Amino acid sequence: MVSNGTNGEKPHGQKLDASKFTESVVASMGEKTPERLREVITSLTRHLHAFILETNLNTKEFMAGLELLNWAGRMSDEKRNEGLLLSDILGLERQASEMDDLVDSVTSHQLSMDNVTTTSSAILGPFWRSDTPLREFGSTMTFDTPPDAEVAYIHGVVTDAVTGEPLKNALVDVWQCSTNGLYEQQDPNQREFNLRGKFTTNDQGQYALYGIRPVPYPVPSDGPAGKLLQLLDRHPFRPAHIHYMTSKEGYATLVTQIFDRKTKYLDNDSVFATKSDLVVDFVPLKGNPNATLDLECNIALSPLQS
Amino acid sequence: MVSNGTNGEKPHGQKLDASKFTESVVASMGEKTPERLREVITSLTRHLHAFILETNLNTKEFMAGLELLNWAGRMSDEKRNEGLLLSDILGLERQASEMDDLVDSVTSHQLSMDNVTTTSSAILGPFWRSDTPLREFGSTMTFDTPPDAEVAYIHGVVTDAVTGEPLKNALVDVWQCSTNGLYEQQDPNQREFNLRGKFTTNDQGQYALYGIRPVPYPVPSDGPAGKLLQLLDRHPFRPAHIHYMTSKEGYATLVTQIFDRKTKYLDNDSVFATKSDLVVDFVPLKGNPNATLDLECNIALSPLQS
Numbered sequence: 248m249v250s251n252g253t254n255g256e257k258p259h260g261q262k263l264d265a266s267k268f269t270e271s272v273v274a275s276m277g278e279k280t281p282e283r284l285r286e287v288i289t290s291l292t293r294h295l296h297a298f299i300l301e302t303n304l305n306t307k308e309f310m311a312g313l314e315l316l317n318w319a320g321r322m323s324d325e326k327r328n329e330g331l332l333l334s335d336i337l338g339l340e341r342q343a344s345e346m347d348d349l350v351d352s353v354t355s356h357q358l359s360m361d362n363v364t365t366t367s368s369a370i371l372g373p374f375w376r377s378d379t380p381l382r383e384f385g386s387t388m389t390f391d392t393p394p395d396a397e398v399a400y401i402h403g404v405v406t407d408a409v410t411g412e413p414l415k416n417a418l419v420d421v422w423q424c425s426t427n428g429l430y431e432q433q434d435p436n437q438r439e440f441n442l443r444g445k446f447t448t449n450d451q452g453q454y455a456l457y458g459i460r461p462v463p464y465p466v467p468s469d470g471p472a473g474k475l476l477q478l479l480d481r482h483p484f485r486p487a488h489i490h491y492m493t494s495k496e497g498y499a500t501l502v503t504q505i506f507d508r509k510t511k512y513l514d515n516d517s518v519f520a521t522k523s524d525l526v527v528d529f530v531p532l533k534g535n536p537n538a539t540l541d542l543e544c545n546i547a548l549s550p551l552q553s
Numbered sequence: 554m555v556s557n558g559t560n561g562e563k564p565h566g567q568k569l570d571a572s573k574f575t576e577s578v579v580a581s582m583g584e585k586t587p588e589r590l591r592e593v594i595t596s597l598t599r600h601l602h603a604f605i606l607e608t609n610l611n612t613k614e615f616m617a618g619l620e621l622l623n624w625a626g627r628m629s630d631e632k633r634n635e636g637l638l639l640s641d642i643l644g645l646e647r648q649a650s651e652m653d654d655l656v657d658s659v660t661s662h663q664l665s666m667d668n669v670t671t672t673s674s675a676i677l678g679p680f681w682r683s684d685t686p687l688r689e690f691g692s693t694m695t696f697d698t699p700p701d702a703e704v705a706y707i708h709g710v711v712t713d714a715v716t717g718e719p720l721k722n723a724l725v726d727v728w729q730c731s732t733n734g735l736y737e738q739q740d741p742n743q744r745e746f747n748l749r750g751k752f753t754t755n756d757q758g759q760y761a762l763y764g765i766r767p768v769p770y771p772v773p774s775d776g777p778a779g780k781l782l783q784l785l786d787r788h789p790f791r792p793a794h795i796h797y798m799t800s801k802e803g804y805a806t807l808v809t810q811i812f813d814r815k816t817k818y819l820d821n822d823s824v825f826a827t828k829s830d831l832v833v834d835f836v837p838l839k840g841n842p843n844a845t846l847d848l849e850c851n852i853a854l855s856p857l858q859s
Contacts, residue, residue: 294607330620344612481582519578
């Protein structure tokens with residue numbers, strides 16, 4: 248107890264009732280708080296307080312966790328999002344992306360009705376870039392192709408998931424790492440925008456490009472996410488995949504990844520992005536001097552609810 | 554659906570059962586995970602997944618929250634811990650500090666037994682420095698005293714909370730901001746270590762120093778914590794307080810703050826640190842040329858459980 252001459256306080260500190268304290272934090276939000284933000288912060292506050300109570304998390308442990316978060320922020324810039332990676336290894340982005348499917352599109356309604364073939368979403372991951380250039384139909388996005396790479400002709404049709412009609416002028420944004428497991432922004436030996444490109448669909452809803460067969464790679468291990476994986480006795484590898492972001496006015500933008508059926512780690516992706524219907528087959532391609540493999544990858548977008 | 558010639562997948566993406574997905578993340582921890590870490594990460598994962606499900610948090614909102622966290626990390630360095638401040642305005646450090654009281658000391662046992670007078674804890678906050686110098690008994694820690702400051706003689710006895718015996722050679726680390734609301738590391742016009750000092754208790758368990766009457770101040774508003782307070786329609790002010798960290802071998806280190814009874818914001822501290830038994834009274838002091846106020850502040854430490 249802190250005491251002084253004129254202080255007539257009780258002899259010991261009051262232990263606040265835990266839920267009462269939590270609710271006092273929630274109640275501190277003012278009248279002008281946007282309703283959605285109030286809803287989110289209320290739930291977050293209650294869950295984080297409950298987490299601390301449930302685990303008897305002490306200040307030393309709390310500070311260690313916080314230092315991990317600050318470290319992630321310090322490592323993050325335009326080219327790297329370590330906070331996102333840290334979230335990904337705990338499955339948070341995957342969980343949020345499921346919510347997109349439920350909230351932003353007709354998927355949830357259609358799924359229960361019939362055999363509508365909406366492409367599943369997968370997490371964005373930390374390596375997407377907003378400034379990737381638009382490339383020509385059927386052109387390549389592999390420029391510094393290493394000797395061990397297998398070039399693939401990657402193509403497909405973008406359709407309306409409800410009507411099945413092809414969608415022209417849809418934007419297909421594709422990115423992948425090289426065979427050393429590094430994206431171009433991580434690797435000084437790759438030119439800028441290597442293995443990434445934006446493509447538009449033609450009048451038949453088709454897109455086409457040249458890329459490479461993807462390889463498994465470890466997520467970066469020099470930051471807090473790598474440290475946490477190590478502490479949790481987990482491997483850092485991702486199964487071989489190619490990232491897609493497909494958009495078209497009037498449709499829910501689809502962020503996804505496709506996975507090579509022959510890759511390792513399909514059942515234990517370090518960032519929990521795999522879904523069984525996103526597994527694809529690279530097949531041998533003959534008579535094309537530019538590629539030895541063919542990959543057909545069709546994408547069905549959900550119309551937005553109006 | 555992603556489809557190609559040899560892919561015989563189901564016509565639509567499987568929506569994983571939410572709790573099944575959460576448990577698969579928990580199950581990904583390897584055998585070598587330390588048990589305490591497994592316990593903490595399991596609870597954290599479940600609560601964060603539940604938060605996302607409960608609020609239908611979508612990717613856009615998730616990314617906005619993540620950017621706030623990365624921003625906090627980027628702002629943090631040896632002199633500023635914005636991640637801690639962000640946690641503090643949600644009451645997280647307060648919640649964890651309650652756990653310290655329960656876990657690290659005999660408090661919980663003693664409290665239920667008798668009128669043991671253990672001093673309550675309060676949060677550390679982001680302005681403590683590890684390298685504060687040791688100062689002489691009865692010396693001053695206010696060097697750049699502004700004209701509007703009231704100098705106070707601050708003194709008290711550090712005792713064993715169970716026996717009531719005075720503790721000699723306890724370390725009393727004290728820090729406070731100046732009347733402009735800034736700690737020395739935030740203010741180029743204050744000399745280094747102004748208004749902070751470490752003091753040791755004498756053979757009678759006493760410590761003594763000169764400081765100033767504290768003032769309310771707003772937490773920094775130029776970062777994510779300030780932004781969030783604004784969005785939540787909350788004021789950024791803290792009630793006038795002085796920080797204490799008191800330690801002695803064999804006792805639980807006590808981190809606390811004392812609050813001026815006459816200050817504003819005693820009932821709505823922006824970081825939820827106040828406790829009623831930590832409220833103290835500054836009283837007029839006569840006959841001392843160095844100070845106009847007197848503050849007696851006694852501290853009772855809990856013996857560690859053996």
